[in-house]
Structures are given as structure tokens and as C-alpha cells.
Amino acid sequence: MTPTIPAELISLSGDHRISELEDIDALVRAYKPKIFRFVAFSISDRDAAESITQDCFLKAHLTRNQFRGDCSVSTWLMRIAFNLVRDHTKSQKFRFWKAAAASAIDAGDVSQSLASGASSAEAQLIAKERVKMVYEALRELSGKQRSIFLMRFVEEMDLSDIAAISGMTVPTVKTHLYRAVGAIRARLGAAL
Amino acid sequence: MSTHLTAHLTKEELTDNLLGVSSLTVNAHLLSCPACTDELERVKNSIAGFRSAARAWSEDALVKSESRASQVGVFGERASSARWPARWILASAVLLLLVAGSLAYLHQERTTSQARSVEVSTPMVNAGLSQAQLDQDNELLSQVSGELSEAVPAPMQPLLVSESSGSNAVTNK
Numbered sequence: 001m002t003p004t005i006p007a008e009l010i011s012l013s014g015d016h017r018i019s020e021l022e023d024i025d026a027l028v029r030a031y032k033p034k035i036f037r038f039v040a041f042s043i044s045d046r047d048a049a050e051s052i053t054q055d056c057f058l059k060a061h062l063t064r065n066q067f068r069g070d071c072s073v074s075t076w077l078m079r080i081a082f083n084l085v086r087d088h089t090k091s092q093k094f095r096f097w098k099a100a101a102a103s104a105i106d107a108g109d110v111s112q113s114l115a116s117g118a119s120s121a122e123a124q125l126i127a128k129e130r131v132k133m134v135y136e137a138l139r140e141l142s143g144k145q146r147s148i149f150l151m152r153f154v155e156e157m158d159l160s161d162i163a164a165i166s167g168m169t170v171p172t173v174k175t176h177l178y179r180a181v182g183a184i185r186a187r188l189g190a191a192l
Numbered sequence: 193m194s195t196h197l198t199a200h201l202t203k204e205e206l207t208d209n210l211l212g213v214s215s216l217t218v219n220a221h222l223l224s225c226p227a228c229t230d231e232l233e234r235v236k237n238s239i240a241g242f243r244s245a246a247r248a249w250s251e252d253a254l255v256k257s258e259s260r261a262s263q264v265g266v267f268g269e270r271a272s273s274a275r276w277p278a279r280w281i282l283a284s285a286v287l288l289l290l291v292a293g294s295l296a297y298l299h300q301e302r303t304t305s306q307a308r309s310v311e312v313s314t315p316m317v318n319a320g321l322s323q324a325q326l327d328q329d330n331e332l333l334s335q336v337s338g339e340l341s342e343a344v345p346a347p348m349q350p351l352l353v354s355e356s357s358g359s360n361a362v363t364n365k
Binding site: 178 | 204206207208234235239241242243244245247250252253
């Protein structure tokens with residue numbers, strides 16, 4: 001027997017989600033880390049990621065009346081961010097100098113951010129090296145594959161939410177993930 | 193995508209396991225295949241490590257970004273006002289240079305025109321200054337002219353007088 005949710009509760013939930021969009025400061029505080037992280041690793045550019053993150057919240061605030069509350073605010077924001085990343089990637093497609101941008105995210109910096117934990121120095125070194133290889137493998141993926149990988153394995157989102165955000169079917173999302181994981185395995189296998 | 197107990201996992205089966213949607217067959221294979229288990233653990237740990245590092249990096253980047261933004265916010269006006277004197281100094285320097293350049297140009301122009309006027313007016317000044325001399329010269333010239341216009345030059349006048357007296361004497365003879 002499937003439990004049914006009262007209509008007024010759904011409505012209340014939707015209203016609550018909509019009202020969440022009214023307070024832009026609270027919205028930014030709650031979701032900025034997630035949006036910024038997703039954008040930064042999607043485009044590998046820190047400064048551009050900050051700019052796109054701001055655009056994302058601005059767009060969300062300006063179009064808050066279009067939010068119907070049929071998904072979480074997080075998913076809605078991720079959809080906006082996904083589209084902004086796609087537009088940015090398109091506009092940057094033929095700019096060869098982008099790889100040399102001063103604000104490009106360095107693989108070494110990312111790997112150094114890994115917490116030391118209680119493992120041995122050698123294990124830490126291996127772990128950091130693997131982080132670096134995963135990041136380098138991600139950079140070689142297509143923009144869509146990279147974004148989908150980040151949504152699933154970094155933001156730990158459901159496949160159905162990723163499908164809704166990207167406008168793909170769940171099997172297509174899985175296909176992108178197969179390729180992304182395959183590329184990471186290849187990189188790890190080649191190096192080790 | 194069925195997996196035999198002897199064959200290793202395909203990339204799809206391995207990814208499905210990472211996604212938490214692997215089948216019972218795959219799970220059974222993993223229990224009996226150390227190679228696939230190791231491979232799965234390696235990929236899983238690498239992705240988990242990347243997740244942790246990405247989160248730590250982004251938190252750090254955001255803190256740095258907000259720190260920069262707060263510095264701009266707190267010191268923004270100060271920095272802005274601190275930049276104003278520099279701008280004013282620069283603008284004043286440019287203005288001074290322009291004024292100095294204009295003055296130098298005007299001075300040069302004035303000097304040149306004065307030099308030209310001196311050149312032009314020098315004959316007049318010289319003429320003015322030698323007016324007395326000129327009058328004397330004119331007087332002298334008029335004397336010379338008067339003397340030249342006479343039929344017998346002044347130095348020869350005595351001869352003319354003596355000659356006339358002599359003829360009178362001959363006549364008288």
C-alpha cells in the first residue's frame with residue numbers, strides 16, 4: 001500500500017519551497033557552496049565559477065515566480081547552474097587560451113586539499129595522487145559527462161534528479177556515467 | 193549484463209555497483225573475485241577522495257573569496273578614497289604639464305614674434321635714432337648740391353675774379 005500525502009501538505013511544501021526563494025541571502029548561504037563547487041569543477045575556472053554562481057542566484061531570484069515547487073530548491077538551482085555552465089562552455093569552446101587562465105583550478109591544489117586523516121604518509125601520498133588523476137581524467141571528459149559525474153559522485157544526487165536537471169533520460173545519464181567512470185579507471189590503471 | 197562467476201565485471205557492472213544499483217549476480221561475483229573487489233575499491237576510494245578534496249577545496253576557495261570581498265567591503269571606501277588622492281595627483285600633474293606646456297609654447301611664440309618685430313622695427317628704430325644725423329647729412333647734401341649747381345665751383349671763384357680784373361686791364365690798355 002502506497003502512503004498518500006495530503007494535498008494540503010504538498011501545497012504547503014510547495015509554498016514553503018517558493019517562500020525559500022524570497023530570502024535571497026538565506027538562499028545564497030544555504031546553497032552557495034554546492035553551486036559553486038559544481039560550477040567550479042565543471043568549468044575548471046575559479047573566477048568564472050564565482051561569477052556564474054552569482055548569476056545563478058540572481059537568475060533564481062529574478063525568475064522565482066516561475067518556480068512551481070515541483071522539485072527541491074536545490075534541484076532547481078542546479079538546473080539553472082547546469083544551463084549556465086553549458087552556455088559558458090559553448091561560449092568558451094574555441095578559446096584555446098582558457099586552459100592557461102590565471103584562475104584555472106590546479107590539480108595539485110585540489111589534491112592538497114584532501115584531509116590527511118589518520119593514514120600513513122605513503123597512503124596519503126597515494127590518495128592525493130589518485131585525487132589528482134581523477135581530476136585530470138574529469139578534465140578530459142565532455143562538459144556534459146563531467147557535469148553529470150559531478151552531480152552524481154560529488155553532490156551525490158539521485159539519477160532521477162540528474163535526469164530532470166540535464167533534460168536526459170535516466171539510461172542516458174547512466175551511459176554518461178559509464179563513460180566517465182571508464183575514463184577514470186583508465187587513468188588510474190595507466191598510472192598505477 | 194549478466195556476469196559469470198569466472199568473468200570479471202564490465203565497466204557498466206562496476207559503475208552500477210558504484211551507483212548502488214548492482215544486481216545480486218554482481219554482488220556474488222565480488223564475493224568471489226578479489227581482482228574485481230580490489231578494482232572496485234580502488235575506483236570507489238579514488239572517487240571518494242576526490243569528493244572530499246573537491247569539497248575541502250571549494251570551502252577554502254569560498255572562504256578566500258569572501259575574505260577578499262569583505263576586504264573590499266570594509267576597506268573598499270578606504271581603498272577607494274585612498275585611490276582618490278592618487279587620481280587627483282595624477283590629474284593635477286597632467287593639468288600642470290598642460291599648463292606648463294601651454295605657457296612654454298606661448299612664451300616661445302611671444303619671443304619669436306618679438307624677435308620678428310625687432311627685426312622688422314630695427315630699421316625704423318635706426319632711422320629714428322639717426323634722424324639728427326640724417327638732417328645733418330641732408331643739410332650737407334643740400335650744400336653740396338647747391339655748390340655743384342653753381343656755374344663756377346667755389347674753389348675756382350678766385351680765379352674767376354682775377355681773370356675778370358686782368359681783362360679789364362687789357363681793355364684798359
